[in-house]
Amino acid sequence: MTVRCDRTPAWQELRKHFEATARQFDLRQAFAADPGRFAHFSQSAPALFADLSKNLIDAKAEELLFALARQCGLQARIDAMFAGERINATEDRAVMHFLLRAGAAPAGSLAGELGQVHTTLDAMLAYADAMRADHTITDVVNIGIGGSDLGPQMAVLALDEFVAPGKRFHFVSNVDGHELAGVLKGLAPEHTLFLIASKTFTTAETMANAHSAKRWFEQSGGTDIARHFAALTTNVEAAREFGISTTFGFWDWVGGRYSLWSAIGLPIALAIGSEGFRALLAGAHAMDEHFRNTPLERNLPVRLGLLDVWYRNFHGFTSRSIAPYHSALKRLPAYLQQLEMESNGKRVDLAGDVLPFGTSPVLWGEPGTNGQHAYFQMLHQGTDVVPLEFIAVRDASHDLAGHHAKLLANALAQAQALMVGKEDAGGHRHFPGNRPSTFFVLEKLTPQALGALIALYEHRVFTSGALWGINSFDQWGVELGKVLARDIEPRLSSGDVAGLDASTAGLLARLRQG
Template sequence: MSQAVGGVAWTALAGHYEAHGRELKLQERFASDAARFERFSLQAPEVFADLSKNLWDEHTRRLLLELAQEADLPAHREALFTGQPINSTEGRAVLHTALRAPRGAAPFCDDVHAVLDALLAYADTVRAEADAGRITDVVNIGIGGSDLGPAMATIALQPWQHRALRLHFVSNVDGHDIAPLLARLDARKTLFIIASKTFTTQETMANAQAARAWFLAQGGVDTARHFVGVTTNLKAAADFGITQTFGFWDWVGGRYSLWSAIGLPLAIAIGPQAFREFLAGAHAMDEHFRHAPLAQNLPVQLGLLDVWYRNFHGFASRSVAPYHQGLRRFAAYLQQLEMESNGKCVDQGGAPLTVATSPVVWGEAGTNGQHAYFQMLHQGTDVIPVDFIAVKTPTHTRYELPEAVRTPLADQHTKLLANCLAQSQALMQGKTAAEALGEKAPTASPDLAPEVLARHRSFPGNRPSTTLLLEALTPRALGALIALHEHRVFTSGVVWGINSFDQWGVELGKALCNQLLPRLASGDVTGLDASTAGLLAKVRA
């Protein structure tokens, strides 16, 4: 068990929650403390955070910082950065921070920069092919960390994308993912990236085989020119027909691999200079996390808030609401980052945990979420903390558009920001039935008494949120934002005393799938449970 869970600070937090934390009223705190916003705000590299609308006070924060010290967070943090084998079940270091460090500033730097230089030179070659009209489409075939990160980041940085290139991402073994894409591609002008460390990942290799079969059927003859591998299995790649490969190391976990050669599609899309800016933003956040005092350390503060909400308030999920269309896949990316990392039920020593770990992370971009699930956030029976992400300056100005379009687009961005600020205000402020009674309802049933209608139109309020504000969604800012969340997850994992860097939970289903595949062909149900046997028979019927 973590030395923090059940320790002195943990016990003090539990007592504080029962005595004060459970009843903390945000409106009252703002009314009595004119400096609350300033005292509960932090500036980190590229990211400003308003933490003032969270259910905590100075006493809470002090106890949480004591909890971090009791968990020995500074020592764990240093072990991460210095390459100690903190992934204990696999005996590996965890060095995604080394992937974005300057030359000579981290372990394995020479190896990292040798691969990075070769990768970016190749990306430039592909972009030159696009300039000449010889490559128009790049298809990344991967799954999990080999898909979610590159896909999310490429969408987020679309204003930087080479205008003659279209980027596509295929991950699902379901043929409905790749088939419609292949049907509209030109084999002569398509580059496929096969991203699989072992070159054996079932879903990735199935799609890779389909892509190669399509390429050859379309008259393609130069597989080596149109397929590139991101893998360490050079023999398997060569057998496939691939000669150009980029590798990475066993200390690069899948969900932390965007900074490695797995980021090749992003590097092709935005170019070497912007990709280096992306890495630099992440490194700046690394430095902040490593060196800032815990009380001014944004990833630490967020990770401790996550523990406060999960274990003391009992909040089981967190919603992510990015008010920027470019971040529409960010919640999906965070799902893997957080739930695969901290969705554990035993501690580092293998003992069953006595406390809850990862919350369910979910969300949707911008005002789309308001018209879908925000009803539950405001009036539902569950309290769900929300992370709002706002971007001050739009980057759609990078597109070549007529002036007649630019002005209304600027106005739309103002509306977007107003919506973001209003939603966090509404969650905190709420509306009493008395206030609703004094307002005229836009529509109202004549059969309902005004008092009854007022109760339907009231909001409990006092619902917590964090707002993260970026100046602009640039490569550097995106790198910092992602690294911020990596270190946030690390912080809560340290407090819980778990290994945030293995993922054995995904293995059992894979193994059973391999056992069921021949049974789907033969119909043999010997030894299967009744449900699986019955379903298998139905599928084959």
Template sequence: MNWRDRPRCDETPAWASLQRHFAQRFVGADAFDLRQAFADDGAQRVERFGFGAAGVWADLSRNLIDDDAQRLLNQLAQQCGVEALRDAMLAGECINTSEQRAVTHVHWRSGSNQVPALIQKAPEATKTIANLHRQIAVSRSELLDFAGAVRADGAITDVVNIGIGGSDLGPRMVVQALRAGGHASGPRVHFVANMDGHELAGLLSQLRADRTLFVVASKTFGTAETMQNAASARAWFAAQGGTDVARHFVGVSANAAAVAAFGAGRCFAFDEGVGGRFSLWSSIGLSMAIAIGRAGFEALLAGARAMDQHFASTPIERNLPVQLALLDVWNRNFHRFASRCVAPYHHGLRRLPAYLQQLEMESNGKRVDLRGRALPFDTAPVVWGEAGSNGQHAFFQMLHQGTQVVPVEFVAVREPAHALAGHQPKLLANALAQARALMQGDQGDAPARHFPGNRPSTFLLLDRLDPAGLGALLALYEHRVFVAGAIWGINSFDQWGVELGKRHAAPIAQALGSRGEPEGATGDPSTAALMRRLR
């Protein structure tokens, strides 16, 4: 199947079969019940709905799905041409059709000897990909050499990453995770994203200008929040007696000219095919490389590369990213679950839900397909969550007894990086217990103590939170989003909705700074009234 001729999910025979099967098996008094499914076929069900790849194990057995639904979902992936689109992405074709760009983030984590393996199913790949890999190798070498020099420079004690969105969420989450896992060393690495000056001011008050390196990360080097923070940091640097802006400021951007105009001494570039929310593997990962070092950064890439190889070569029926994406489609479009809760049972992964919010909702929060047609079905769910076991004392009440059914995704790590006795067994016991309680429920001795049970969950398990394991986990999530978007027939790699608010903000900001009547700049009485109060 040519990837350009792929049908949308609701145009396939499998979609109609899934609708019939759902109506027959999952609706009504005799609807599918997890407790009965495990009573009938427990051990075998766990085996059939268990999937592993690159050190990540996923137990999907506690979801409201049966063998026939899984079989039909596999057919849906085939009929929607998921494999054809995957191969086109790996071949460097312009699958981001609205922007006429290739999607290249996978290539940024490929080793120089990985090109043939990654594109083995796409013989139409041209010299363009080979050239890109050569450029990536040079860029990565320069980035890691610079990161190593910063780590070895005793004069630099603090590094501040200034970025927002994909230039912040991924690197921030990775550094937090690997610091908690004992894999971060070297200078202290901080992150600033919010345009609210309280974040930057609070950090600057703790720093010395002569001991700080600022990494300004923006694909265009024109992102409003980032450039405001960068300008304020540069002004603070000068006010503190700093004189060598070129030494203490570097840029990470696809716009080298703007970086030079700002006064940064170095620009670490990456190509236009790297979307922001997929960019941590590229030069955007400079702050990560400074925190975890060359070996850590290369291990992160290697873990992601292992998941890439699994995704590129494993049949749909046992392909972990594909199976998770199919489950997402099943939950969203058939069960009509509007959200998914992500509960990482590891302090280092506390920002994982925020990272996934951008990855999933910015990628697949779309209402028209690739041909511009309005979609007759829902796409991305709302992704939300909090680190376990904190969430148990906040929103798990709703998960167990609320009127809405919300699938929960538990993420756990087997080995701790600390030596505190008693913590890890109790933490893992809580994760396992919550998943079991959601499924089992409880009759209780009064209506208020009744737990309906039969509530779905997925359990993801890593052996340890090290760079390779984290790399594999994040690549798994990326491919999962890609597959869901392919099935829904949307472009997961543009984000026009992000731009609309920015267009409104510029004239409002100008009007807020003036003394004139604001209506003409805002266009609606509500905004004008609020502006008068603010002024």
């Protein structure tokens, strides 16, 4: 049985501790008083190292947060997910993206599903390797949106070092035709492979782009749709009517933002090959096992999720910034935005009761050192405290002298400066310090390391959502706007404003002018 966090004794104890001690917590004093602070608040996990020591937390708060996790029944919730129970209650679905990266050995009652996973995976990877070896295909265009775009795009960019020579990858998600037109401008139909990623093959934005791509292909002299188009969908019949014969499906227990491990990951497999894709899965699986089996005190996703609850509900921090100090991770912040805000941006609990506390923070960020020259001013001297997460990679994949040392030095210095600050009586050059940060270190940016990093964030989001007592696996909030758009679209042609509010009617009329 699970219990919502604010209904536990530990929650009340955390509130007392925060008011009595933690509100005045100072990192500089904490490090001066405890030579072992770094060792206690840092740890290794599969493929990465995490330093949590520069966060606004002491041993007592951490002890109470672990008690909170136990009193909420976190382990039971974890076990329920890995057992295949239907924890996505509003859609009556299991949540089993972890199965997509599990090994080939039978998994008890999930052996049947695991067999289907590996049958699809083997077929997808065989196709990926065949197309990688086809030198007539130079460009791959993935057409999808949300989880069918953000995950694959982020991973392909992150693993650029491993991408097959002679292959270029493009991602189209926006229904704004400027995006698709800009991609098509540089392509030749005979050298292009289009991937249409839509579970139902009905997603409005994706299908609008897919039909436009098909028209361009035919009008530009393309003659073999079956060879140059593949679909990542369960609606095989609709794909066949489109002219597509190569399809790879997935299951309703795979949420969109957790789907890069499934057939949705085909562009990743095309980019880095079957061996690389299996390494990506292996890294995620190692983190799954860590999350599933490690005691709370050394369970990194749990520690991070508890820290998120501490910051959101006690310190009142409303956002968190992501700063990857590796240019290949440029799309990681956008990917994490969907993962966390679509999962935990909820206002009611599992029973449908309105929550009396905040849930998902706003996630945002840019690669360092670009962010240093944009928004770090606010992080250092602004009126709001924003926890920052640094992601550094120890070994560079280039041989340009001096660059990587400068990059790593900047990451270390920024984390240090946020914590220690600087005194200035005049005020303008005063840095208050005591600004929290977490520092992740990957040895190399490999498929396995990336897989572990992504799974770490997945399970972290699961942890905070479980404590808040919400359903982290539905996304009803995206539906209303889609429904209203279907009503508004024909009005842009007809000019009919009957039944619209005054603002929407006025804007529609303005957009029809000219």
